Every structure is written in C-alpha cells, then in structure tokens.
Amino acid sequence: xxxxxxxxxxxxxxxxxNGISLDLSPGSFHFLTGPxxxxxxxxxxxxxxxxKPAKGTITVFGAPSEKLGRDAxxxxxxxxxxxxxxxxxxxxLSLRENVAMPLAAAGQDxxxxxxxIDELLAWVGLARRADxxxxxxxxxxxxxxxxxxALILSPDVVLADEPTGNVDWEMSLRLLTxxxxxxxxxxxxxxxxxxxxxxxxAKAQVTARVLRLRRxxxxxxxxxx
Amino acid sequence: xxxxxxxxxxxxxxxxxxxxxxxSGFTARLTxxxxxxxxxxxxxxxxxxxxxxxxxxxxxxxLAQSSTIRISAPLEQREAQTRAVLRILETTPGxxxxxALPPDEQxxxxxxxxxxxxxxxxxxxxxxxxxxxxxxxxDSEGLRLRxxxxxxxAVLDDHTRWRRPLVRAAExxxxxxxxxxxxxxxxxxxxxxxxAGSALAxxxxxxxxxxLIGARxxxxxxxxxxxxxLRALAGSAAGTVIAMACIWALPSVxxxxxxxxxxxxxxxxxxxxxxxxxxAAFVAFWAxxxxxLRALKDIP
Ligand SMILES: Nc1ncnc2c1ncn2[C@@H]1O[C@H](COP(=O)(O)OP(=O)(O)OP(=O)(O)O)[C@@H](O)[C@H]1O
Ligand SMILES: [Mg+2]
Numbered sequence: 001x002x003x004x005x006x007x008x009x010x011x012x013x014x015x016x017x018n019g020i021s022l023d024l025s026p027g028s029f030h031f032l033t034g035p036x037x038x039x040x041x042x043x044x045x046x047x048x049x050x051x052k053p054a055k056g057t058i059t060v061f062g063a064p065s066e067k068l069g070r071d072a073x074x075x076x077x078x079x080x081x082x083x084x085x086x087x088x089x090x091x092x093l094s095l096r097e098n099v100a101m102p103l104a105a106a107g108q109d110x111x112x113x114x115x116x117i118d119e120l121l122a123w124v125g126l127a128r129r130a131d132x133x134x135x136x137x138x139x140x141x142x143x144x145x146x147x148x149x150a151l152i153l154s155p156d157v158v159l160a161d162e163p164t165g166n167v168d169w170e171m172s173l174r175l176l177t178x179x180x181x182x183x184x185x186x187x188x189x190x191x192x193x194x195x196x197x198x199x200x201x202a203k204a205q206v207t208a209r210v211l212r213l214r215r216x217x218x219x220x221x222x223x224x225x
Numbered sequence: 226x227x228x229x230x231x232x233x234x235x236x237x238x239x240x241x242x243x244x245x246x247x248x249s250g251f252t253a254r255l256t257x258x259x260x261x262x263x264x265x266x267x268x269x270x271x272x273x274x275x276x277x278x279x280x281x282x283x284x285x286x287x288l289a290q291s292s293t294i295r296i297s298a299p300l301e302q303r304e305a306q307t308r309a310v311l312r313i314l315e316t317t318p319g320x321x322x323x324x325a326l327p328p329d330e331q332x333x334x335x336x337x338x339x340x341x342x343x344x345x346x347x348x349x350x351x352x353x354x355x356x357x358x359x360x361x362x363x364d365s366e367g368l369r370l371r372x373x374x375x376x377x378x379a380v381l382d383d384h385t386r387w388r389r390p391l392v393r394a395a396e397x398x399x400x401x402x403x404x405x406x407x408x409x410x411x412x413x414x415x416x417x418x419x420x421a422g423s424a425l426a427x428x429x430x431x432x433x434x435x436x437l438i439g440a441r442x443x444x445x446x447x448x449x450x451x452x453x454x455l456r457a458l459a460g461s462a463a464g465t466v467i468a469m470a471c472i473w474a475l476p477s478v479x480x481x482x483x484x485x486x487x488x489x490x491x492x493x494x495x496x497x498x499x500x501x502x503x504x505a506a507f508v509a510f511w512a513x514x515x516x517x518l519r520a521l522k523d524i525p
Pocket of ligand 1: 011016034035037038039041043
C-alpha cells in the first residue's frame with residue numbers, strides 16, 4: 001500500500017537516508033528500530049508525504065507521490081493513520097474533539113460516529129478524560145489519544161512513531177493488542193520503537209518483520225529478536 | 226470548485242469548520258472595526274457620488290433647455306424684429322432650432338398672473354424666441370453683437386450659461402467619489418488580508434495538524450474565510466447603519482431652494498448603501514481565501 005523504492009533523503013544537504021526501500025503491503029506488520037537520530041521519524045514522514053525524497057519514488061496506494069496534488073494527498077492521508085511522535089493536537093479543542101477531527105476533515109459528521117469515538121476512547125483508557133484539553137493530559141495519555149485519532153477513520157495503514165514511549169507495560173500490551181487486531185483485519189502496521197520487549201510480545205502474536213535503521217541503511221534485524 | 230456550491234456550503238455553516246480555528250479576540254475586533262469604519266466612509270463616498278451625479282444631471286439638463294431671446298419693441302416693429310432675429314439665428318452656428326413662441330404659448334406663460342384671456346397680440350409684451358442649442362453650444366457674445374446691430378430690441382437671456390463649469394465640477398466630484406469608493410474597497414481588502422495573514426501565521430501549527438490528518442486546503446481555508454467574512458459583514462453592517470443615520474440626520478438644503486443639492490440619498494438611492502455590507506463580505510471572502518490558500522502552500 002505504501003512502497004518506498006531507493007529513497008535518499010537528508011535535511012539541508014547532509015545525507016540521512018541512503019537508498020532505502022520498503023514495502024508496506026496489506027496485512028504486513030513491521031517494527032522500525034534504530035538508534036536515536038537514525039532517521040526513523042524522517043522515514044515515517046516520507047511515508048505520509050510530509051517530506052519529499054531527494055531521490056527515489058514513493059508510491060502510495062498505487063499512485064506515485066510526485067504525481068499527487070494537494071487534495072489527492074489529503075485524501076490519501078485519510079487512509080493512513082499516523083501516531084506522531086510529537087502528537088500535534090489542536091490545543092483549543094477537547095481530547096474527544098481532537099480524536100473526532102479526522103472525521104470532520106474527511107467531510108463526515110462526527111456526531112454520527114459517537115459510538116465509535118466512545119469505543120476507541122474506552123479502548124485506549126481515556127473515556128473519563130474525553131473532555132480534557134490536550135495541555136491537561138500526561139505524556140502517555142497524549143500518546144494514547146494520538147493512537148485513537150489515528151484509528152478513527154479505520155485506515156488501511158497505521159504508522160506509529162513511538163506509540164508506547166511513555167506508557168506503562170500493561171497499557172503498552174493493550175495498545176499492541178489493538179494494533180495486532182487491526183493487522184489481522186488486513187491493515188498494514190509500522191511501529192517505530194526502541195522497546196524490544198514490545199517487539200517480542202508482538203512476535204508472539206503475529207509474524208512481524210523487524211527493520212533496523214542505521215547509518216542511512218535499512219536492514220532486516222536478526223532472528224535473535 | 227463550483228462557486229455557487231461553495232457559497233451555499235459556506236452559508237449553511239459547517240459546524241465543524243467553525244471550531245477548528247482557535248478564537249482570536251483581538252484580530253476579530255480589529256477586523257470588525259476596520260470593516261465598520263470602511264463601510265462608514267464608503268457610504269459617504271457613495272452619497273457624494275450619487276449627489277454629484279444628480280447635480281450634474283440636473284444642471285446639464287437645464288443647460289440643454291432652450292435659452293430665450295426677448296424682443297421688446299413697439300408693437301409695429303415687433304414682427305419685423307422677430308423675423309430679423311429668426312434670420313440671424315438661422316445662420317448662427319450652434320443653434321439647433323429656433324422658434325417664436327405663438328400667442329397662445331405666451332398667454333399660457335402669463336396666465337398664472339393675468340388669467341387665461343389676456344389679449345397678448347395687442348399688448349406691448351415682449352415676444353419670446355426659444356432657442357435650442359446644439360451640443361457644442363453657441364457663442365453668446367457674437368450673437369449678442371449681431372442682435373444689437375440688426376434687432377435692437379432683442380436681448381439674449383442665457384442665465385444658465387455660467388453653470389457649465391459647475392456641471393464639469395460636479396462630474397469631476399462624481400468621479401472622485403467613485404474613485405474614493407474604489408480606494409476604500411481596496412484598502413479594506415488590504416486590511417483584511419493583513420488581519421487574516423496574522424491570524425494565519427498565529428495558527429500555522431493548527432493548519433499543519435489539520436493537513437496531517439487529511440484535511441483539504443479548502444476545508445482549512447473555509448474556517449478562516451468564514452470567520453473573517455462574518456466579521457466583515459457584521460462590522461460593515463454596523464458602519465453602514467450609522468453612516469445612513471448620520472446622512473439622514475443631515476439638515477436638508479433642498480428646501481432652501483439653492484442650486485446645492487444635499488449630500489444625501491434620494492428615493493431609491495437609499496437602497497444603494499445597503500449594497501455596502503454584502504460587498505464588504507464579498508471582499509473579505511476573497512481576501513481571506515487568497516491569504517489562506519497562499520499560507521497553506523508551504524505546509525506539505
Ligand atoms: N526538521 C529538521 N531539520 C533538520 N534536521 C532534522 C530535522 N528533523 C530531524 N532532523 C535531524 O535528522 C536526524 C534524524 O531525525 P529523526 O527524528 O528522523 O530521528 P529518529 O530516528 O526518529 O530519532 P528518535 O529515536 O530520537 O526519535 C536527527 O539527527 C535530527 O537532528
Ligand atoms: Mg523519532
């Protein structure tokens with residue numbers, strides 16, 4: 001569904017990613033690991049077309065990215081749920097309104113989806129915090145809210161950047177279960193994380209490929225994981 | 226996008242679009258105030274240009290009317306002098322038509338004072354000759370000279386002549402009024418673009434988040450456009466009402482009978498200022514839309 005081929009990217013000239021290829025096909029489950037600053041977030045940004053590659057092509061749902069206009073990109077992003085590392089909420093809106101915002105942006109009436117919103121908020125354990133403003137949430141609560149927002153349009157691809165960074169182990173497993181569940185429904189999942197325990201827990205449930213990003217290169221990590 | 230469709234969508238009020246931009250009290254009040262002030266000025270400029278237009282029309286209408294030649298001669302010379310005058314007029318450049326008023330018309334002119342049965346033919350009442358000028362007008366000094374030579378009793382009465390430069394002045398004022406309207410419109414567009422620009426800059430992060438969750442540019446722009454359009458509409462409506470009240474309360478100079486027509490609206494002219502708020506809203510709509518879509522250009 002998202003295919004990167006031979007991507008090169010660097011912020012202001014200095015090379016960061018060097019000839020990276022990646023295929024997120026339906027039903028695939030990927031983990032993306034690598035040292036801090038290796039470019040994991042950058043790679044995710046390329047996937048949802050927030051950045052343009054210096055070289056190489058990105059194909060999203062069959063469409064080459066350079067042929068896509070702004071409206072087409074907006075439409076494709078509704079099929080890609082993203083949990084951003086820095087969350088990015090609308091600070092003047094309640095958590096519930098933030099989670100519902102992709103619906104409004106997609107031209108749907110959020111009030112028609114109250115049940116789904118409630119269900120999602122309950123699953124990530126935020127049912128009682130629904131009316132809080134983002135500024136009033138803890139780091140972990142924000143991450144969970146970000147996951148809820150990423151899933152509200154039931155996207156075909158989920159890209160999660162450190163979704164469990166600030167969450168306790170029990171909640172991490174709960175979130176993982178949600179993602180595994182979605183993966184079983186055929187969605188492609190990519191999780192960038194440093195959490196090896198999470199990766200192990202996932203491998204017990206699904207066949208997940210673990211990718212390691214280092215010095216601009218993407219390798220499949222060993223079976224020891 | 227289809228224009229009427231987008232206007233409909235816009236007026237129907239997308240509840241979600243309304244809330245996506247955080248409230249911004251200061252630019253809001255600034256925009257409403259600017260729109261009110263501009264509408265106030267626009268109504269005055271409109272009043273000026275309508276009044277000067279009326280003035281120019283009236284004065285040039287009077288100019289087009291016939292000037293008259295009055296022949297005061299003893300009864301027995303009257304006929305001869307009248308013929309002489311008509312002959313002169315035939316060869317005077319700038320004269321379209323000329324005719325001596327027949328007795329019944331002269332009688333009709335005098336009827337209000339002397340009754341309908343005045344025997345004008347036998348009274349030493351001046352004969353009137355009505356002269357209709359061509360567009361270029363005639364050389365009244367030359368005509369006066371010829372008249373005094375050949376028909377000593379004839380007097381050219383062209384009291385409307387001095388108004389010609391006034392008509393030009395009125396037309397010029399009318400143009401100035403229209404120019405002022407244009408400037409006010411442009412100024413308001415510029416002010417709203419600036420206000421919208423600052424609101425957009427302050428909300429860059431909001432626009433970024435919205436883009437990332439799949440909002441189209443028009444969806445994001447609409448939230449800003451809606452806000453600024455409604456403010457401009459409300460502000461300009463207030464400004465228009467205040468300006469109309471001020472003009473309505475101006476002391477009327479019409480009944481003083483002077484040539485000055487009041488700086489006001491007449492009849493259907495009172496409907497003209499009602500166009501100001503919709504025009505202001507229209508200007509705000511496009512100014513904000515332009516600013517928003519431009520600001521969104523560099524958000525991926
Ligand atoms: N907007 C930017 N401009 C310039 N340099 C940037 C920008 N964003 C990231 N970088 C740099 O690019 C490198 C990779 O950043 P990136 O955020 O992709 O790393 P990461 O693998 O996600 O790290 P972490 O595990 O800490 O989240 C870092 O050295 C970072 O400083
Ligand atoms: Mg990162």
